Amino acid sequence: MLKKIERIKEQFWCQECKHYFLTYLRKNMSGSFTVECPSCKHHHFRAIVNGVVTETRVRQDHKDILIGLKATLSTTPILRA
Numbered sequence: 001m002l003k004k005i006e007r008i009k010e011q012f013w014c015q016e017c018k019h020y021f022l023t024y025l026r027k028n029m030s031g032s033f034t035v036e037c038p039s040c041k042h043h044h045f046r047a048i049v050n051g052v053v054t055e056t057r058v059r060q061d062h063k064d065i066l067i068g069l070k071a072t073l074s075t076t077p078i079l080r081a
Contacts (some may be wrong), residue, residue, distance in 0.1 A: 005027065005028060005035040006025075006026070006027040006041050007024045007026055007027070007051075008024065008025045008026075008051045008052065008064065008081065009023075009024060010023050010024070010052075010053050011022055011059060011077065011078055011079045012021065012035055012037070012039040012044060013031075014039065014040060014042050014044070014067060016037065017037060017039045017040035017042065017043040018070075018075065019040075019073050019074065019075060020038045020073070020074045020075070020076065020078050021037060021039070021068035021069060021070075021072050021073050021074070022064075022068065022072040022078055022079070023039055023066050023067070023068045023069060024034060024069075025048060025051045025052075025053070025066070026051055027046070027050060027051040028050070028051065029048050029050070029051050029062050030048060030049050030050055031047070031048060031049075031064070032045070032046070032047055032048075032062050032064075033045075033046055033058075033062055033065075033066055034046075034059075034062045034064065034065045034066070035066045035067075036037060036065055036066065036067045036068060037066065037068055038067060038068040038070035038072075038073060039057055039067050039070070039073050043065075045057060045058040045059060045060065045062070046058060047062050049075055068079050
């Protein structure tokens with residue numbers, strides 16, 4: 001039987017194109033990742049711990065690129081804090 005991995009919605013703000021977007025993270029994800037804006041392809045470098053984006057900004061490109069969901073692009077916040 002396959003084990004279901006819990007996913008977490010994470011909201012990002014892209015200062016390059018002024019859009020919010022969502023991406024899904026797996027709860028077991030940890031490390032440094034590149035999150036790509038689905039609108040302008042700008043790269044956001046983030047540290048993720050147990051599926052949660054931390055305040056830590058990472059200053060290098062990573063081979064693991066997470067692409068935001070284009071259908072979620074918005075000029076206003078999507079998720080409430």
